[in-house]
Amino acid sequence: MDGSFLITREDWSLYRRGQMDQQRHQEKVREAIKQNLADIISEESIIMSDDRKVIKVPIRSLEEYRFRYNFQKQKHGGQGKGNSKQGDVIGSDQAFAGSGKGKGAGDQPGVDYYETEVTLEELAEMIFEDLELPNLQDRRKQKVSATSPRFNDVRKHGLTGNIDKKRTILETIKRNALAGNPGLHGIKPEDLRYKTWEEVPKHEASAVVIAMMDTSGSMGTFEKYIARSFFFWMVRFLRTKYQQVQIVFLAHHTKAKEVTEEEFFTKGESGGTKCSSVYQLALEMIAERYNPLDYNIYPFHFSDGDNLPSDNDLCVKLVNELLEVCNIFGYGEIVNPYYRSSTLMSTYKKIKDPRFVPVSIKDKSEVYPALRAFFKREEH
Numbered sequence: 001m002d003g004s005f006l007i008t009r010e011d012w013s014l015y016r017r018g019q020m021d022q023q024r025h026q027e028k029v030r031e032a033i034k035q036n037l038a039d040i041i042s043e044e045s046i047i048m049s050d051d052r053k054v055i056k057v058p059i060r061s062l063e064e065y066r067f068r069y070n071f072q073k074q075k076h077g078g079q080g081k082g083n084s085k086q087g088d089v090i091g092s093d094q095a096f097a098g099s100g101k102g103k104g105a106g107d108q109p110g111v112d113y114y115e116t117e118v119t120l121e122e123l124a125e126m127i128f129e130d131l132e133l134p135n136l137q138d139r140r141k142q143k144v145s146a147t148s149p150r151f152n153d154v155r156k157h158g159l160t161g162n163i164d165k166k167r168t169i170l171e172t173i174k175r176n177a178l179a180g181n182p183g184l185h186g187i188k189p190e191d192l193r194y195k196t197w198e199e200v201p202k203h204e205a206s207a208v209v210i211a212m213m214d215t216s217g218s219m220g221t222f223e224k225y226i227a228r229s230f231f232f233w234m235v236r237f238l239r240t241k242y243q244q245v246q247i248v249f250l251a252h253h254t255k256a257k258e259v260t261e262e263e264f265f266t267k268g269e270s271g272g273t274k275c276s277s278v279y280q281l282a283l284e285m286i287a288e289r290y291n292p293l294d295y296n297i298y299p300f301h302f303s304d305g306d307n308l309p310s311d312n313d314l315c316v317k318l319v320n321e322l323l324e325v326c327n328i329f330g331y332g333e334i335v336n337p338y339y340r341s342s343t344l345m346s347t348y349k350k351i352k353d354p355r356f357v358p359v360s361i362k363d364k365s366e367v368y369p370a371l372r373a374f375f376k377r378e379e380h
Helices: 013-033 120-128 165-178 223-243 261-266 276-288 309-325 342-351 364-375
Strands: 054-060 113-119 140-154 194-205 207-214 245-252 256-259 296-305 327-335 356-361
Touching: 013 120, 054 165, 113 120, 120 223, 120 276, 207 276, 223 245, 223 261, 223 296, 223 327, 223 364, 245 261, 245 276, 256 276, 256 309, 276 296, 276 309, 309 327, 327 342, 327 364, 342 356, 356 364
Parallel strands: 207 245, 207 296, 296 327, 327 356
Antiparallel strands: 054 113, 140 194, 245 256
16 A cells, blocks of 8 residues: 545435425425516405315426527527627527417417416415515503523423533533543533523514495495405414404494404405495494403404495594504505496595505405515515
8 A cells, every 4th residue: 555545425315316405496486476466366266265185386397507408590699600790699598489479370389388286375475475464562451472492591401302512512521621631522421511491482572453344235246356365364464473453243234243364364245335324333332342451452444335325424534543543544446447436535645644554456466465565564
């Protein structure tokens, strides 16, 4: 042996190629879903579905980079006898050739799409990641919503998984130095140090959300679908992110009453419209059951705006009374393109309080922007 040795270096990323491709694919899928959330969340098949529901989302196929021999039998850069001249076309984007755009029938292949599956929980996570209850404040009534461990001490005994390596090494160095043999060597059981923790309770301010929906005869199939789509995602958002939030369901035509969640999402429509009735009921409920000193209060009302004209001024008065005890008031008006615009939204322009948040929805793709308008996370 001449004492020589050989050092080799392997590119371990080659062994992880499949995993890296899979991760990149998942990122592409997530990106495609997030770009189309406005259309996806308002799909009729999703509303009122159970937790095991799997949604299929179309996304463009992802191709790997590779060399292509004689691609489309045309000139390319870096090949030939060098007789090309300035202005020659050596390539063009054929991605959408023949895909149906332009005049006449296309003769080129279209863009490949395939459907990927995503669970309702995964979809909800994407929708809710930057949403929160606005202006949530501490109230007298707070409850423990969860506990989390906080490492705050070091001891000589504990679980192996909680060994504090840094403090263990320091103890070994200190012991060896005192023994006249400095250095990091000979770790003994008495040198071991363990992290210990305590459970820290997480307090959450109590809140109540008052869901109010117009169920009068003017609320047709389109209006009901939009309102229920919004409330479906609102309820799921609240129950996913908050444990101490109560939800109250109110339905109204000329009269208002409290209903169960099932009745709220299935109740048919009939009668005229008098929105003041549901605002009055909400105020009575707050006075009897939800003291503003104990609860954050969030009323949300959806209607087609086709209210009794003589009732509009009273609605403004009652909304202002609600704003005195609420964190925000959200009003969503569903605008049917085939009917005249309502008088209620124009009446609400008199309300100047910044806590009053009105939105108009003309299409099912605007349900998601409405959610963001009411629950957008504030930048701190």
